[in-house]
Amino acid sequence: MTEAGVPPALRLAGLGKTFPSQAALRGVGLELQRGEVRALLGENGSGKSTLIKLLAGYHTPDAGWTAEADGVPFTLGNAEAAREAGLRFIHQDLGLVPELSVIDNLALGEDYVGRRWISPRREAAAAREALSRVGLDLNVHRAVRELTPGEQAGVTIARALRGGLDGTVLVLDEPTASLSGTEVDRLHKIVRRIRDSGGAVLYVTHRLGEVFEIADRVTVLRDGSEVADRRVSDLSHAELVRLVVGRDVDAVFSHAVASRRSVAFEAQDVCGEGLDNVSLTGYHGEILGVAGITGSGREELPYLLFGARRWHSGRLRIGDRSHNKMTVSAALRSGMAFAAADRQRESAIPLLTIRDNVMLSALPKGRAAWWVSLRSQRRDVEEWLERMGVRPPDPELPLASLSGGNQQRVVLARLLRSEPEVMLLEEPTRGVDIGAKAEIYRILTEVAAEGAAVVICSSDAEELALVCDRVLVLREGRVVAELENESLTEEAIVSHCVMEDQVSQP
């Protein structure tokens, strides 16, 4: 396993991190040899990102860790030390400052050319050179906010490799989430180049296919613990899935095919920020999925349908009314409910109690009251917590004290309390552990079976293939595929999501 005499590029042992609400990582170890690409695999919430943030010095680990780079110990929990140990990072959300120029972003955490005098011309030349090394040509004075997701990813990669590609120890945290096929290929090429030049790469991903394509070894995390350290060539796809999920996938959730009933809403030629003439129809009793990479319009669609972003044109028929532009109040009136992906800011208020969060919902017509006693509120909320299986079922706890899965159940309770006709959900199981995931899928299936139209916008193709009756794939703001029945598979969703503009090698 370890080449005799040569210390690994990176060795971690006894790495743990406890957050106030839960232990995110428990005593994990990891070895990364030079000339090796190691994948770090795990479900959402398995501790992958926490591990990377410990490495990057963003979090401080619990006591008892050791860390060595090429045999030399270095301090964790300190960004400067990680940098000096030769580690370079590409973070999940890419870690850029949108308002600043490409030049300033490239120099973030790295050095400017000038120390006492930063000359715009010299910095621009250096920035262009750094970009050209990863095959990018951009106006470096532009604010990063104005670049496409692919270009932004390029900037991050260029920053990590500013000191040169060869021999670097690079850590990538789910870098391909927002990339198209050619961009992914380009990144993989860079990763191989680093490996072949004597560098080492730790590659965090949740795409199993990527592991087989690029990694030599794989570490699998589950619930904050290491469950496997294996050579990729010794593994089959199914074995790897079993390692990640912890049981056979089929047992996780079995989906009863819903019976599609009448039309719940019909959107025609909707244009708005990120969307270009999108039409879709939702049916009562059906779970409709919306897939697409970042920037495809998937993230904008639910907001537009809910009237939370500006419409440029289009029409939405819901119930017996037809709107040529949507507003949130019109959406609520016509029985829509929406839970955004970001629980910390958009779909819930973490600092308020569970009760306050559930009570936020609009009540269906005829049920509003001028005065609601605290006691009846509690009774109402307790009933919902019971129904959703929230643990602990105490309405007065702050929402923030619950685990991700339980928070999401509270959000669902808030939505369901308004008895929605149409339920829009964005990333309903983000940051939710696997057990709670199955439970949430069960709730959603029930809701659909009772006649609501459920729309799930998700970046997780596996999830869409599992729970949805029908999936629309968005690309560049347009619907490019509608998958149903036999055609609805995880692979089909992914390939439609990343299909290329150019023909990529016949």
Next chain:
Amino acid sequence: MSMTPSTHEPVALPDASVPAGEGEAPRGRRDTSHSIHARLSGIYIIALFIAIFAVWVPSTFLTTTTVQSILGSEAITAIIAIGLLFSLAAGQFDLSAGGMVGLSTVIVAWLTAQHGYSPESAIAIALAVGVAVGALNGLLVVGLGVHSFIATLGMSSVLIAITEKITGEEFITGVPSGITDIANPQPLGIPVLALYALVVAVVAWYVLEHTPAGRRLHAVGAGPEAARLAGVPTRKLAFASLIATSTIAALAGVFLAAEVGSASPDQGSAYLLPAFAAALLGSTQILPGRVNVAGTMVAIVLLAVGIKGLQLAGGAGWVTDMFNGVALMVAVSAANFAQVTRARRLLRQRRTRDRASGSPPEKIRRDHP
């Protein structure tokens, strides 16, 4: 598609080089995010004001006295505003800057006029208090995580209280010439305070735009999480920025004592709003979207010319505050509006460009052909 492991040529991939910003300003130009006219709009407005008042009140407006009075009266506001830029860049509001100006003025006057301290030591003590107050703000904001708005609001009240305690709520007069001489000279007819302000501006411009620490300060304000992830010492920088703001406010207080030759218990607070107005209005100029020294100077002149003109045209005392407030609201609204419309236009451009480059042939990418 397999890669042979032996390729060691630079990873320049032909399919990757998408020319950016096509059909827009040529590459190499500084900032293509905003039109040159938007960046200089403040200067146009200054020219317009001058033209209007030159016609309206020709006998009093176009005089050396007016110019001198504008330069002299705005120098202290300018210095405070420039000090605020440091903490604003780091995303912090220092509402105690006004209180610091007042305290510093009083310390200088009190020590020299009533306790016989030398001007040098009185000034040194005033500046040291500025550093200490900034460090205390930093401790509250960075160390304890109190929102800067709240922490410095409290600090402001404390500083005003200390000022009142020292003065016994009365004027301190009799500031020695060692202090007042600082503000007296008028080389080439220019009030020397304006030159001091210029020096402070140049130093601040150098630090904020041309040193790594200054550039990173903007990153701390605009994206603290990303900056921290990238290894920028965000806490240290935020702490230092609060010290800078407070110390520069103390310096402004020294100049105020020198200019007025006395100290009243409530002098400083009056400077807070105009200084904030100038700093924030300045963030819509020259380098729009971020607080910057050049923009702040434009804003100071714009506000001063407008106010002075209106005063000479017979405006009452309330004109000053009204003008500051309205100018700030109009400028920031206009800048926001411009940013939103620009973002929309960019999106449309990108989309039409994508469409022009041909619709995608439907072809599924296979990993292992």
